[in-house]
Amino acid sequence: MGSFIDTILAKAASDKQTIVLPEGDDERTLKAAEAILADDIADLVILGDADAITASSYNLEGATVIDPRTAAEREEFAHALFELRKAKGMSEEQALDLMDNVLYFGNMMVKLGRADGMVCGACHSTSDVLRASLQILKTAPGVRLVSAFFIMIVPDCEYGDDGVFLFADSGLEIQPDSERLANIAVSSAGSWKTLIGTEPVVAMLSHSTYGSASANADRDKVIEATEIAQELAPGIRIDGELQLDAAIVPSVGASKAPESPVAGKANVLIFPDLDAGNIGYKLVQRLAKAEAYGPITQGLAAPVNDLSRGCSAEDIVGVIGITCVQSQAKKAQS
Incomplete structure (x- = not known):
């Protein structure tokens, strides 16, 4: 192992x-x-x-x-x-x-x-x-929903936490609305702290970075979810909407979202729906030969x-x- x-x-x-x-x-x-x-x-x-x-x-x-x-x-x-x-x-x-x-x-x-x-x-x-x-x-006190995540260990990777990432939700919530997506982000930050022990840096992923795509329901859901998550957990670095490369690659993050506290540094990746999350973890697992641990459940009282x-x-x-x-x-x- x-x-x-x-x-x-x-x-x-x-x-x-x-x-x-x-x-x-x-x-x-x-x-x-x-x-x-x-x-x-x-x-x-x-x-x-x-x-x-x-x-x-x-x-x-x-x-x-x-x-x-x-x-x-x-x-x-x-x-x-x-x-x-x-x-x-x-x-x-x-x-x-x-x-x-x-x-x-x-x-x-x-x-x-x-x-x-x-x-x-x-x-x-x-x-x-x-x-x-x-x-x-x-569910645990103060938690709205149960969700699932994967810990991804990507070999020879300079991004994330030396190649370690948390992907959520990649196993359970099919089409979370903005409030549920925000709760997944906050729960995932706590799971990262529990299992990895370093500071969670949470990116709310989208096909758009800071309004680079024209207004649409999918983009706007992630923007709203980011605002809710930031209100729920003001002490955690959470930002979006961010494209994947802007979230994890420092040079791209500096170019696309220079004012973001997360861009280019993310280790916790929050996908907008289960399709994206499940496809994303399997792509990384198979093409990058990453170790994938999960789905791990979060949000239950025990x-x-x-x-x-x-x-x-x-x-x-x-x-x-x-x-x-x-x-x-x-x-x-x-």
């Missing part, structure tokens, strides 16, 4: 968190769990068929293995879920039935403080992961991260480390 993930894993190990892995029937999850336990990075709770998990070929010594179907906590969690969702029409019987669902059981572990975060998605869809998390954990269903065990190890660091930061803020 790259040095970014090595640093993240070392930070995770310095203050161990408890992470629930609800997909214990997935071999990649068990392989990742073995690696995490061997390096003493986190305490793990693995959900699934307990007999099958403990009989696997992986060394899971130190992990807590729970079968939600027979768990002692089942009725306690079901009652707590009922109390959370009864105003939405959920019955106690429905809540108890949902305890068979490892995503709901895992989220209740996080909600009730039995775990600090959750990593899943190797064999569940993003919509299933987020539905359970939003119903149980909800860290739950959604894996790609094509992920490797190594990917899961990295996301567990990131989830631990997010949990550490959340505890430090509370």
Whole structure:
């Protein structure tokens, strides 16, 4: 793995968190769990068929293995879920039935403080992961929406933070309006600070730089989002609208937006919609041979991260480390 993930894993190990892995029937999850336990990075709770998990070929010594179907906590969690969702029409019987669902059981572990975060998605869809998390954990205080980002590590790159960038939203929000785009920018700045530790420099990307394109709805959305983000986070360097080259290349930034505090220096890139963000990260990953870590979720009240269903065990190890660091930061803020 790259040095970014090595640093993240070392930070995770310095203050161990408890992470629930609800997909214990997935071999990649068990392989990742073995690696995490061997390096003493986190305490793990693995959900699934307990007999099958403990009989696997992986060394899971130190992990807590729970079968939600027979768990002692089942009725306690079901009652707590009922109390959370009864105003939405959920019955106690429905809540108890949902305890068979490892995503709901895992989220209740996080909600009730039995775990600090959750990593899943190797064999569940993003919509299933987020539905359970939003119903149980909800968004963090003061945060309007949940969004997703990628950390991009570009080799031999002089731009960004020595080739390190955060791309958002590249995995979740399809067509954010200006207010939602502003919230993505502010959340992304916080995620950069949590994971990278340096100052976030946030560019609101567009096909236009400082009015270089004639007025149109797409350009104007980014301009308005920039103004909202600057009001929400006056202590963070956020600027736009900026074309990509003006955002990251110093000479172009100096030419196109000489008064901008961000132009030519950006390390956090906020794309105007999911099409742009998803295409952008895949272009950089494939053509520049960049390492792409994500999608990482931001905005939930507790860290739950959604894996790609094509992920490797190594990917899961990295996301567990990131989830631990997010949990550490959340505890430090509370």
